[in-house]
Amino acid sequence: MTPIEKKLYDRSDSKCELCGSNDDLRIHLTKEEAISVDNSVLVCTTCKNQIENTTTTDPNHWRCLSDSMWNENKPVQVVAWRMLNRLRPEGWPQDLLDMMYLDEETLVWAAATGEGEDEEGKIVHKDGNGNILKDGDSVVLIKDLDVKGATFTAKRGAAVHNIKLVWDNADQIEGRVEGQHIVILTQYVKKTK
Numbered sequence: 001m002t003p004i005e006k007k008l009y010d011r012s013d014s015k016c017e018l019c020g021s022n023d024d025l026r027i028h029l030t031k032e033e034a035i036s037v038d039n040s041v042l043v044c045t046t047c048k049n050q051i052e053n054t055t056t057t058d059p060n061h062w063r064c065l066s067d068s069m070w071n072e073n074k075p076v077q078v079v080a081w082r083m084l085n086r087l088r089p090e091g092w093p094q095d096l097l098d099m100m101y102l103d104e105e106t107l108v109w110a111a112a113t114g115e116g117e118d119e120e121g122k123i124v125h126k127d128g129n130g131n132i133l134k135d136g137d138s139v140v141l142i143k144d145l146d147v148k149g150a151t152f153t154a155k156r157g158a159a160v161h162n163i164k165l166v167w168d169n170a171d172q173i174e175g176r177v178e179g180q181h182i183v184i185l186t187q188y189v190k191k192t193k
């Protein structure tokens with residue numbers, strides 16, 4: 001066993017860090033750089049095969065992420081985030097992603113494989129923190145906004161309920177502020193629920 005393997009086995013208690021299996025453990029490297037404890041995850045063969053081959057991904061296997069996404073080790077968080085993004089069309093992974101928190105640096109690292117991007121060029125709306133917005137979400141404004149064609153300024157902190165995504169523009173949502181229907185740039189809002 002290499003010193004890195006030894007450390008990973010210690011960190012994971014000799015279990016797959018994603019699903020908890022202790023079957024045939026391997027190292028999965030999360031970055032294109034020299035292998036280290038800080039960029040690697042110890043995974044079972046089932047997890048490893050599915051991570052590396054998108055056509056064999058079995059959504060039910062990945063229910064385990066509801067536990068492992070809370071792992072304190074960054075590389076485990078990165079892989080959990082990537083798999084949840086891959087499985088997002090299933091619905092439940094999106095709910096877990098909504099709960100999950102990655103610091104900015106870890107998010108950039110996780111997104112480096114393009115896993116968070118939408119395949120078919122589908123438009124994804126994200127708030128100022130990078131959280132994905134959906135129709136019906138509530139947001140607050142994080143900046144005073146001059147509203148084009150209106151006589152008022154939408155104030156920072158104002159809540160906008162039941163937003164609607166502008167379907168062909170990832171930077172825009174629509175909602176009501178002070179009774180007026182306005183278009184708001186996603187970068188100036190923060191999702192509240």
Ligand SMILES: [Zn+2]
Pocket residue numbers: 016017018019020021043044045046047048
């Ligand atoms: Zn596993």
